[in-house]
Amino acid sequence: MEKIFYYIYLIILLLTLPFLLTGIIRKVRAYAQGRRGPKLMQFFWEVDKSLRKTPISHTNLSDFTHLAPRVALFSALMIWTIVLFEWAPFILIPFFLALYRFAYVSFAMEGASSFGGMASGREILLSVMAEPTFILMILAAQSHIEISVSLQGAFIGLLFLSLSFIAILAELAKPPFDDPRTHLELTMVHEAMILEASGKQLGIFDLASSIKLSTLLVFLVKLALEHSKLFKTEVLDIYAREFLIAPMVILLAIILGFWESNSVRRKWTWIPEFMGLTFIAILILGTLVKLS
DSSP states (O other): OHHHHHHHHHHHHHHHHHHHHHHHHHHHHHHHTTOOOOOTTHHHHHHHHHHTSOOOOOTTOOTHHHHHHHHHHHHHHHHHHHHHHOOSOGGGHHHHHHHHHHHHHHHHHHTTOHHHHHHHHHHHHHHHHHHHHHHHHHHHHHSOOOBOSSHHHHHHHHHHHHHHHHHHHHHTTOTTTOOGGGOOTTTOSHHHHTTTOOTHHHHHHHHHHHHHHHHHHHHHHHHHHTTBGGGOSSSSOHHHHHTTHHHHHHHHHHHHHHHHHHOOOOOGGGHHHHHHHHHHHHHHHHHHHHHO
16 A cells, blocks of 8 residues: 555656746745746646647758657656656666757757857757766766765765755756846857747747756755665655655755856856866765765
């Protein structure tokens, strides 16, 4: 019976978290800026409205323009189910992230617009900088490393998770790596790549992006829960730890909302150096956690 409730819980997370987390981030960001903000489930109605509309495309565009949003959504769903249900090794996540990114970049380049070209270059730069760090995080998640219950272990673990959160911000193109709040094509990454999207295409892209956000936040929470001795007790069994995913992910979404409202984008020349230092720091911290 406990296992049945567990899978029902995972299915509920699968269907609701992408919409709920996006709504929480928007609501918290608006609250931090002194605005009322949209409703929590407003993103669901926006996607539903977009999916009902017929996209407007140029007559010279190829069929891949209509296929790219579906490829992005398929990739996002694959990594979402891998992280949530763990039916495959986490090492497959970078491959589906690459397919997701290929769909976005190909759609942007298909339109042959200057904004799409600039955004594609920035997206590739972020991926080159963030992917090695993300692979290190996956290796840590797939290993049997456990953070000891001590002041030193807690400090190393929190620092490791903080740097992993920075890598996720880079993967999601959030501040300080990008600032989508400006609504200027010259400063955007993901938004500039889908400027040519409309109707159903735009709705699918937005849904895929929200699923990717939920996936990476849940991955970070699982990384914290499964590698800490604090949660390996007789009281908190494997199912009890899984039920902590929802409140901890919601807490991360609230933190991300405040972070977006109070952080600004840095220069692009700063990104390679910062991500290189993050990679080295995570590598060293992973070794210290293994030794602790």
